[in-house]
Amino acid sequence: MPVKNRFAELQDEITAWRRDMHENPEILFETHRTSALVADKLKEFGCDEVVTGIGRTGVVGVIKGKSDTKGKVIGLRADMDALPIHEATGLEYASKTDGAMHACGHDGHTAMLLGAAKYLSETRNFDGTVVVIFQPAEEGGSGGREMCEDGMMERWNIQEVYGMHNWPGHPVGSFSIRPGSFFAATDQFDVTFEGRGGHAAKPQETVDTTVMAAQAVLALQTIAARNADPIDQVVVSVTSFETSSKAFNVIPQTVQIKGTVRTMSKEMRGLAEQRINEICNGVAATFGGTVDVTYIRGYPVMVNSDVQTDFAAEVAKSVSGSCDEAPLVMGGEDFAFMLEERPGAYILVGNGDTAAVHHPEYNFNDEAIPAGCSWWAEIVEQRMPAA
Ligand SMILES: [Zn+2]
Numbered sequence: 001m002p003v004k005n006r007f008a009e010l011q012d013e014i015t016a017w018r019r020d021m022h023e024n025p026e027i028l029f030e031t032h033r034t035s036a037l038v039a040d041k042l043k044e045f046g047c048d049e050v051v052t053g054i055g056r057t058g059v060v061g062v063i064k065g066k067s068d069t070k071g072k073v074i075g076l077r078a079d080m081d082a083l084p085i086h087e088a089t090g091l092e093y094a095s096k097t098d099g100a101m102h103a104c105g106h107d108g109h110t111a112m113l114l115g116a117a118k119y120l121s122e123t124r125n126f127d128g129t130v131v132v133i134f135q136p137a138e139e140g141g142s143g144g145r146e147m148c149e150d151g152m153m154e155r156w157n158i159q160e161v162y163g164m165h166n167w168p169g170h171p172v173g174s175f176s177i178r179p180g181s182f183f184a185a186t187d188q189f190d191v192t193f194e195g196r197g198g199h200a201a202k203p204q205e206t207v208d209t210t211v212m213a214a215q216a217v218l219a220l221q222t223i224a225a226r227n228a229d230p231i232d233q234v235v236v237s238v239t240s241f242e243t244s245s246k247a248f249n250v251i252p253q254t255v256q257i258k259g260t261v262r263t264m265s266k267e268m269r270g271l272a273e274q275r276i277n278e279i280c281n282g283v284a285a286t287f288g289g290t291v292d293v294t295y296i297r298g299y300p301v302m303v304n305s306d307v308q309t310d311f312a313a314e315v316a317k318s319v320s321g322s323c324d325e326a327p328l329v330m331g332g333e334d335f336a337f338m339l340e341e342r343p344g345a346y347i348l349v350g351n352g353d354t355a356a357v358h359h360p361e362y363n364f365n366d367e368a369i370p371a372g373c374s375w376w377a378e379i380v381e382q383r384m385p386a387a
Pocket residue numbers: 103104139357358
C-alpha cells in the first residue's frame with residue numbers, strides 16, 4: 001500500500017498551510033497565531049470537538065470513527081513552535097519575524113497532522129476515536145508536559161500516542177525508528193565555586209577559584225571516561241566558564257560554570273547527577289573553597305514502547321516500502337513526557353539532503369508530506385480497523 005492518493009491531491013493545499021506557518025514563526029508558548037489557525041482548520045474539517053488552551057496554547061481535536069465498538073482512542077501529536085534563529089534561507093516565504101524561524105520543521109509537522117485530520121474527518125474509516133494533539137513549546141519549554149499536566153490523557157481517555165519528526169540526511173519520505181530509548185534526557189548544571197579573591201601577585205593570600213573550577217572541568221570528563229559503562233551513553237559538556245574578575249591582576253572571588261548532560265537511561269542520568277555533585281564538592285574541598293551545585297532535570301529519556309514501535313514500523317513499510325533502524329539521538333524531545341504517560345512510538349521521516357535542523361538555512365521538505373500524512377492516516381486505519 002503506497003502513499004494514499006488523497007494526500008497527493010491535498011499536497012498543494014497542505015504545502016500552502018506549511019509555508020504560511022513558515023512565514024509566521026512563533027516561539028515557545030507564544031504560538032497564538034498558529035494555534036488559532038490550527039483550531040480554525042480543525043473546525044472547518046468538521047472535527048467532533050476542538051479545544052484550545054490545553055497546556056496554555058496547545059490545541060486538541062477529536063475525530064470519531066464510523067463506529068466505536070471497542071472504545072479505543074489513539075493520540076497523534078505534532079509540535080507547533082519555532083526557534084529564536086535569524087533565518088538565512090532566502091526563500092520567498094522566509095520568516096517575516098526577525099529572530100524567529102521554523103528551523104526544526106515543526107511547521108511541516110503541524111501541516112502534515114492537519115492534512116491527516118482533514119482526511120480522517122472526511123473518511124472516518126475506523127472503529128474508535130482519534131485525538132489530534134498540537135503542542136507548543138517543544139524547543140525547551142515542556143509544552144508537552146504542560147498538556148499532560150492539564151489532564152489531556154485522562155480527559156480524552158487516550159490509550160496510545162504517536163509522534164513524528166522530519167530527519168535531514170535521510171531520503172525524503174523514508175522512515176526510520178527504534179524501540180526502547182531513542183532520544184536523550186537533557187539536563188543542565190549550574191555550579192558556582194567560591195574562594196577568596198585577591199591580588200594576583202599574592203596567590204598565597206587567596207583561595208583561587210579559577211584553578212579550582214578548571215580542575216573541576218577536567219574532572220567532570222571522567223564521568224563519561226571512567227564512571228560510565230563504556231557501552232552506555234553519556235555526554236557531559238561544560239559550555240560556560242565565567243570568573244567574577246574582569247582584570248588581569250585580580251584573582252576572582254567566584255567562578256561559575258554551566259553545561260549540559262545527555263543520557264539514555266534513568267540509571268546513567270542518576271549517576272551523572274550524583275558524580276557532578278561529588279566531583280564539584282570534592283574539588284572545592286580539596287582547594288579550600290565552597291561550591292553551590294544546581295542540577296536541573298529537563299526532558300526525560302524518550303522511550304518507544306515495543307508493541308507500538310513494531311506496529312509503527314509495519315505501517316511505515318506499508319507506506320514507503322521499508323523502514324530502517326534509526327540511530328540513537330543525543331538531542332532531547334518533549335514527546336518523552338507523553339510516552340511516559342502512555343505507550344506509543346515516535347518515528348523519523350526523511351527530509352532529504354537539506355541543512356540540519358536548527359541551522360539558519362534549514363527548511364522542511366514539502367515532498368515528505370504525502371508519506372508523512374499517509375503514515376498518520378494508516379496508523380489510525382490499521383490500529384482501529386473499521387468494524
Ligand atoms: Zn528542534
